[in-house]
Amino acid sequence: MKKTEFITGSFIALTLVVLLGVFFFQALFQPLYEGKVMPVDNVNLKNRLSLHYVLKNVHNASKYLASHGKSYFNNRELVPSRKITFGESKNFEEGSANEVTSIVVNYRGFDTLGEVTVLFISIIGLTMLIGGVVGKKLRQPSLIVRTGSRFLFPFILLFGIYIFIHGHLTPGGGFPGGAVIASGFLLLLLGLESYKFNTTASKIVESLAGLTFVSIGLVGLFAKNSFLANFIPTGTIGFLYSAGMVALIYIVIGIKVGAELSTGVAELKEGDEND
Amino acid sequence: MIILLYLVILVLLMSAICAIFTKDLLVSVVALGVNSLIVSALFFLMHAPDVAITEAAIGAGLSTAIYVFAIRHTKRQEEK
Structure with a gap:
């Protein structure tokens, strides 16, 4: 019975891998944009928010132009972007106030999907390798640690959720927010020896979040003809409801990364539970 | 600002050397954690708060x- 299941599972996995490989090689040898207009031609660079930020904040465009004998305010057209006013400027290409987010989620969203997949696979490997190891029992935590961890956990969770919900407005985003949530669960695991982390539920949450990420990308594919394209209007810069699907994807990534990392930590720690 | 940066880098180097040369593994791990914390402070001082939070x-x-x-x-070590 077990053997037939194993063979069926292996066969399904092999079929999927072969299908993926066929798609991959087909994409590799397909001539790009044959007979079509390159999408770059339709892009209005003045609507690109990140360009302005990069020129202004990191390289300090005004000083750069001044060192070349030109004034920034008289030669604005040399900086190919339009003026940004917080809470007023509208309808940029991506429209998130945090330009790191606009690059990570919008321009190279497919890379981010790959990063999330790498994390997912590494947590699977870690669970398979170390999940059942039995170790020494931890010392019982003191009363202060027990009470303190129970008191601090909701605040850490709230901070993590804040970081990934405001990822398009303030520094942070899905990965830091998920890591903060996982460290909150780690505190609970270390502080309360009666606490039992529900690995099954976290795996279900994680898988659903991954599925949501891919389906948001597919909606972009059907609505805007490109995988992970921004299909929601980008709104006013600096508002919570702005930047289109960037906020949605960062919420999904935050939940996924938090569930993944806390599953990993819980699996590593749970080795001593059946001691 | 520059002096503060150099002080932080000095502590960073000290914690890294401690992590390498100490005989107790637990002390080494704690030194490594301190190292990461200081690196995150450095990232914050260098205007990369995104990376600082993650670190x-x-x-x-x-x-x-x-x-x-x-x-x-x-x-x-003591139990051997």
Whole structure:
């Protein structure tokens, strides 16, 4: 019975891998944009928010132009972007106030999907390798640690959720927010020896979040003809409801990364539970 | 500002040297966590708060805990 299941599972996995490989090689040898207009031609660079930020904040465009004998305010057209006013400027290409987010989620969203997949696979490997190891029992935590961890956990969770919900407005985003949530669960695991982390539920949450990420990308594919394209209007810069699907994807990534990392930590720690 | 940066880098170097040359594995791991915390402070001072948050949560929090879980399976020096 077990053997037939194993063979069926292996066969399904092999079929999927072969299908993926066929798609991959087909994409590799397909001539790009044959007979079509390159999408770059339709892009209005003045609507690109990140360009302005990069020129202004990191390289300090005004000083750069001044060192070349030109004034920034008289030669604005040399900086190919339009003026940004917080809470007023509208309808940029991506429209998130945090330009790191606009690059990570919008321009190279497919890379981010790959990063999330790498994390997912590494947590699977870690669970398979170390999940059942039995170790020494931890010392019982003191009363202060027990009470303190129970008191601090909701605040850490709230901070993590804040970081990934405001990822398009303030520094942070899905990965830091998920890591903060996982460290909150780690505190609970270390502080309360009666606490039992529900690995099954976290795996279900994680898988659903991954599925949501891919389906948001597919909606972009059907609505805007490109995988992970921004299909929601980008709104006013600096508002919570702005930047289109960037906020949605960062919420999904935050939940996924938090569930993944806390599953990993819980699996590593749970080795001593059946001691 | 520059002096503060150099002070932070000095502490960073000291914690890294401590992590390499100490005989106790637990002390080494704690030094590594301190190293990560200082690196995250450096990232913040250099205007990269995104990276600083991630480094503080993963480098100083989660990876230190994972190392401690791994060290639990070894013997401490005094017990040998």
